[in-house]
Amino acid sequence: MKIKFLTLALLLAAVTVLAQQQDESMRMKPGMTEIWDPEVPIITPGTTPTDAPSDAIVLFDGVDIGREWTNADGGEPGWLVEDGCVTVKKGTGIIKTKRVFEDFQLHIEWRSPTEVVGESQGRGNSGVFLQGRYELQVLDNYNNRTYRNGQAGSLYKQHPPLVNACKGPGEWQVYDIIYTAPRFNDDGTFFTPPTVTVLHNGVLVQNNSKLRGPTEYIGIPEYTVKKHGADGIQLQDHGNPVSFRNIWIREL
Structure with missing residues (x-):
């Protein structure tokens, strides 16, 4: 009987760990909303705001x-x-x-x-x-x-x-x-x-x-x-x- 209870307890623990892992995998992380590509184009601004930038x-x-x-x-x-x-x-x-x-x-x-x-x-x-x-x-x-x-x-x-x-x-x-x-x-x-x-x-x-x-x-x-x-x-x-x-x- 003790063996059955031990087996059941281990099974429940395993299910709990698996559920926690699945829940963790579905949780939003910062990287999920980070957009890397394509990279933002680089231009050279004018010396002052009235000067034409490089793409003008x-x-x-x-x-x-x-x-x-x-x-x-x-x-x-x-x-x-x-x-x-x-x-x-x-x-x-x-x-x-x-x-x-x-x-x-x-x-x-x-x-x-x-x-x-x-x-x-x-x-x-x-x-x-x-x-x-x-x-x-x-x-x-x-x-x-x-x-x-x-x-x-x-x-x-x-x-x-x-x-x-x-x-x-x-x-x-x-x-x-x-x-x-x-x-x-x-x-x-x-x-x-x-x-x-x-x-x-x-x-x-x-x-x-x-x-x-x-x-x-x-x-x-x-x-x-x-x-x-x-x-x-x-x-x-x-x-x-x-x-x-x-x-x-x-x-x-």
């Missing part, structure tokens, strides 16, 4: 605007290049990148004229058009009030900036833009809208803002045209001598 495409180096940009007709840009920047030359029209993009991080620095001329929308007006159709407004809004969804840092006529972070006339200002392009259904409607995040002079002014359609000066922005794919960056000639420099982009 430099769209304007302060010298040659014709290398990456054209006018509206595909010819040489008519804007003035001097002192490391490019300045709108009234009446020459937009300039646009030769390359086309979808999702990206864009860095661009701009400066309204030192001499203050005009007010509201007539003062230091230009624009950065994402995929050639969604405008991030450029405007001198230092002590210059205008409609809130048309001031600097606005996604024109759609989203006002969270704050007015403008520097004074003649001072260089910075836009850092994170853009996710829309994706479309076969019928031309979008199933994910374009989204934009913008830092103006290091201050968040657009926080993952969703656009409802291309920029319109008059009317409600809607998708009334067929779906579009990758497209260029455009800078606007609005008749004011706004300057730009240090333009680079990272495809995401």
Whole structure:
């Protein structure tokens, strides 16, 4: 009888040990949620946050605007290049990148004229058009009030900036833009809208803002045209001598 009880006890002990081992094998361990491959790509950051990192495409180096940009007709840009920047030359029209993009991080620095001329929308007006159709407004809004969804840092006529972070006339200002392009259904409607995040002079002014359609000066922005794919960056000639420099982009 003692032998039977001993055998049963040993069997129960073995079952208990096996159950504990199985329970231990099923318990989550730190390594189960560690992802090692593929390794995160390594890039070299710029010396300062405004300098282009190693994986960026430099769209304007302060010298040659014709290398990456054209006018509206595909010819040489008519804007003035001097002192490391490019300045709108009234009446020459937009300039646009030769390359086309979808999702990206864009860095661009701009400066309204030192001499203050005009007010509201007539003062230091230009624009950065994402995929050639969604405008991030450029405007001198230092002590210059205008409609809130048309001031600097606005996604024109759609989203006002969270704050007015403008520097004074003649001072260089910075836009850092994170853009996710829309994706479309076969019928031309979008199933994910374009989204934009913008830092103006290091201050968040657009926080993952969703656009409802291309920029319109008059009317409600809607998708009334067929779906579009990758497209260029455009800078606007609005008749004011706004300057730009240090333009680079990272495809995401």
